[in-house]
Amino acid sequence: MTEDDLRVAHLAFVGKLLAGLSHENKNHLAIINESAGLIQDLLSFSGKGSVGNEKIPKMLDLIAERVEKANQMTRYLSRFAHRMDNLVSMFSVNEALEEEVALVERFARQLNIGLETSFEPKLPTLHNSPALLQFAFYELLLPFFTVLGKDSTIVITTRQEGAAVSIGAVSSEQSTIASPPAASWPVSETTQTAISRLGASLLPPGVQRGVGFKLLVSSLA
Amino acid sequence: MKKIKVMIVDDELEFANTLQERLEIRGFEAVVAGCAGEALTLVRQYRPNVVLLDLKMPDMSGIDVLTEIKEFDPGIEVIILTGHGGGADKKTGMERGAFDYIMKPVDIKELVSKLHQAVQLHVAAQPGS
Numbered sequence: 124m125t126e127d128d129l130r131v132a133h134l135a136f137v138g139k140l141l142a143g144l145s146h147e148n149k150n151h152l153a154i155i156n157e158s159a160g161l162i163q164d165l166l167s168f169s170g171k172g173s174v175g176n177e178k179i180p181k182m183l184d185l186i187a188e189r190v191e192k193a194n195q196m197t198r199y200l201s202r203f204a205h206r207m208d209n210l211v212s213m214f215s216v217n218e219a220l221e222e223e224v225a226l227v228e229r230f231a232r233q234l235n236i237g238l239e240t241s242f243e244p245k246l247p248t249l250h251n252s253p254a255l256l257q258f259a260f261y262e263l264l265l266p267f268f269t270v271l272g273k274d275s276t277i278v279i280t281t282r283q284e285g286a287a288v289s290i291g292a293v294s295s296e297q298s299t300i301a302s303p304p305a306a307s308w309p310v311s312e313t314t315q316t317a318i319s320r321l322g323a324s325l326l327p328p329g330v331q332r333g334v335g336f337k338l339l340v341s342s343l344a
Numbered sequence: 345m346k347k348i349k350v351m352i353v354d355d356e357l358e359f360a361n362t363l364q365e366r367l368e369i370r371g372f373e374a375v376v377a378g379c380a381g382e383a384l385t386l387v388r389q390y391r392p393n394v395v396l397l398d399l400k401m402p403d404m405s406g407i408d409v410l411t412e413i414k415e416f417d418p419g420i421e422v423i424i425l426t427g428h429g430g431g432a433d434k435k436t437g438m439e440r441g442a443f444d445y446i447m448k449p450v451d452i453k454e455l456v457s458k459l460h461q462a463v464q465l466h467v468a469a470q471p472g473s
Binding site for chain 1: 356358359362363365366369400427428431447448449450452
């Protein structure tokens, strides 16, 4: 067994555990949702409403709102976990990025950095490694967080370019900066290897403040 | 007016019992089966109009339960109600005759609407209707 084979098996194992965890979470959320719903029902159908305790409907609304948010995150987690089922598969770049943005948004928020998306709706599906693409994108995005100042915003875009899909990440400062500052940094060897395995290309070959990066990826031959 | 009979099949009893109560409040008649074996016994005794079926149960897969229910009586509509994320199970479930596939947690209004749709489909399929 090669090191690669072992890594693939390991990734599949992590994915399986994550998928199981997200399934369990949905069951817990379903119970919270139904229990809150039943309280609401009992108040509504009793004919008395929440007379005497007006806070109850507000609290129930808050529970419902949080259940919906947690459910959305769990759906993303489940999809993310299943990316690891197969090394290569057909997938939508927009969906892969949508869930990744949702999952890394917390890291950005801790640095007061906003994430926005602007995805082209009808992109070709790709036959490639979605898990590796997510990893490469994460490895490119994270340095961006580190160098951007607080209150910055990163806009993540997708566009069709022939048979390929370009994934862009630019800071919102880009439009106001005539010439990019000198601050730039090389892409790690790990990221370069991931990009190479995807058969993708990175333009420009590094991440620069005020410019960002563009990753061009297509289906594997 | 005759009540719509619903059988909830789920090993998460806290979920199933709460949902049962919410459906009863809304005028449905509902029973709970806590495992696949109990569901296959109860479906013969209770003769529900609609089954709400979880996919992941310890004694048997929901897809196998769906197949047996449909073999017993194709007129019983089955709605898969699960936390398991779509994909192959959704495709298989729909191919084996499920009326719909709904993810937990579910909005009660959406579920009630699906139950009515399922029953209407069954009524429409009756000879002479």
